[in-house]
Amino acid sequence: MTTPGPRITALAGGIGGARFLRGLLTHLAAAYPDGAGSSTAEVTVIGNTGDDIWMHGVKVCPDLDTVMYTLGGGINEDQGWGRLDETYTVKAELAAYGAAPDWFGLGDRDLATHLVRTRMLTAGVPLSEVTARLCERWNPGVRLIPMSDQRVETHVLVDDPTGALTDDGSPVHTAIHFQEWWVRYRASLPAHGFVLMGLDEARPAPGVLESIRDADIVVLPPSNPVVSIGTILSVPGIREAMRSTSAPVVGLAPIIATAPVRGMADACLAAIGVETSPTAVAAHYGARSSGGILDGWLIDTVDAESVDCTEALGITTVAVPLLMTDLPATAAMAAAALDLADRVKARP
Numbered sequence: 001m002t003t004p005g006p007r008i009t010a011l012a013g014g015i016g017g018a019r020f021l022r023g024l025l026t027h028l029a030a031a032y033p034d035g036a037g038s039s040t041a042e043v044t045v046i047g048n049t050g051d052d053i054w055m056h057g058v059k060v061c062p063d064l065d066t067v068m069y070t071l072g073g074g075i076n077e078d079q080g081w082g083r084l085d086e087t088y089t090v091k092a093e094l095a096a097y098g099a100a101p102d103w104f105g106l107g108d109r110d111l112a113t114h115l116v117r118t119r120m121l122t123a124g125v126p127l128s129e130v131t132a133r134l135c136e137r138w139n140p141g142v143r144l145i146p147m148s149d150q151r152v153e154t155h156v157l158v159d160d161p162t163g164a165l166t167d168d169g170s171p172v173h174t175a176i177h178f179q180e181w182w183v184r185y186r187a188s189l190p191a192h193g194f195v196l197m198g199l200d201e202a203r204p205a206p207g208v209l210e211s212i213r214d215a216d217i218v219v220l221p222p223s224n225p226v227v228s229i230g231t232i233l234s235v236p237g238i239r240e241a242m243r244s245t246s247a248p249v250v251g252l253a254p255i256i257a258t259a260p261v262r263g264m265a266d267a268c269l270a271a272i273g274v275e276t277s278p279t280a281v282a283a284h285y286g287a288r289s290s291g292g293i294l295d296g297w298l299i300d301t302v303d304a305e306s307v308d309c310t311e312a313l314g315i316t317t318v319a320v321p322l323l324m325t326d327l328p329a330t331a332a333m334a335a336a337a338l339d340l341a342d343r344v345k346a347r348p
């Protein structure tokens with residue numbers, strides 16, 4: 001007799017989120033076995049699409065693909081993005097033609113995903129259905145839904161890369177696509193803010209609000225709180241759904257001590273005036289009891305002295321090891337997140 005597992009909904013960005021989800025599925029398979037190597041739990045992932053970019057005539061969806069490849073077994077493990085056993089012949093040929101951009105690592109295998117996606121999008125198939133069709137090949141073990149079927153793109157306000165100055169000698173600010181900032185400039189250009197192009201016309205994709213409303217637990221993995229989780233929360237209706245769901249909302253800090261575990265969360269947090277610390281990120285999400293979305297927060301053991309000040313925000317806080325050094329460590333983090341959700345539910 002198998003025990004029915006929980007319905008879990010996670011808001012996820014790219015590499016950190018995908019790796020956490022792999023640990024979550026591992027833990028669920030052990031805690032709620034279905035007798036066939038998986039679990040009786042149901043996991044829905046709401047994926048960030050603000051990183052998406054059109055280039056060379058195809059639509060690239062980095063965060064959706066990182067989740068799909070990581071959980072489907074096709075990811076380049078060292079990079080955390082793109083395909084295993086990748087080659088870059090098409091990229092070299094495009095560069096030989098001088099076809100811009102040449103700074104983005106478009107792999108040959110990965111290109112097939114973008115061609116299949118683009119052909120469906122061009123035929124009028126919404127991104128959420130396209131994503132479901134691509135997942136039929138990869139079987140990620142979760143239901144992966146883009147945050148919106150409408151195009152939303154994160155652009156970064158930076159000092160103009162040409163060094164242009166205004167009359168009073170201050171740098172000219174210009175907006176560049178997130179991927180250009182992150183990949184071409186390695187986030188080295190100081191970011192002054194983020195603009196989500198298309199946000200006003202964006203609506204949650206089919207199933208997104210229901211997956212938050214009907215969840216037993218909602219999880220915020222250690223993804224970038226600004227350009228990944230923050231972007232998803234910006235889609236009209238999603239933050240409200242997070243505030244009103246009866247499910248406990250628990251998050252995992254993407255910052256350990258004063259450094260992001262990976263990526264460029266510190267550059268993004270600085271751009272919006274948030275300190276790079278686990279407590280500051282929790283405060284940025286806000287306690288649900290005071291208008292925010294968080295009920296529980298996991299911080300790393302090195303930050304254990306921050307438990308009290310995060311609890312003082314009204315967020316139940318526990319310190320556990322948060323470095324995803326390997327699958328067992330990540331599965332233990334996922335178990336701690338589900339335990340924290342139980343603790344939140346038991347709160348008076």
Ligand code: FO1
Binds near residue numbers: 061062065
């Ligand atoms: N990240 C890089 O640092 N360099 C790249 O050339 C690069 C190419 C790339 C291609 C497809 C894809 O899905 C992701 C890719 N990424 C690359 C990662 C991507 O820029 C970031 O991981 C996400 O946008 C942030 O989560």
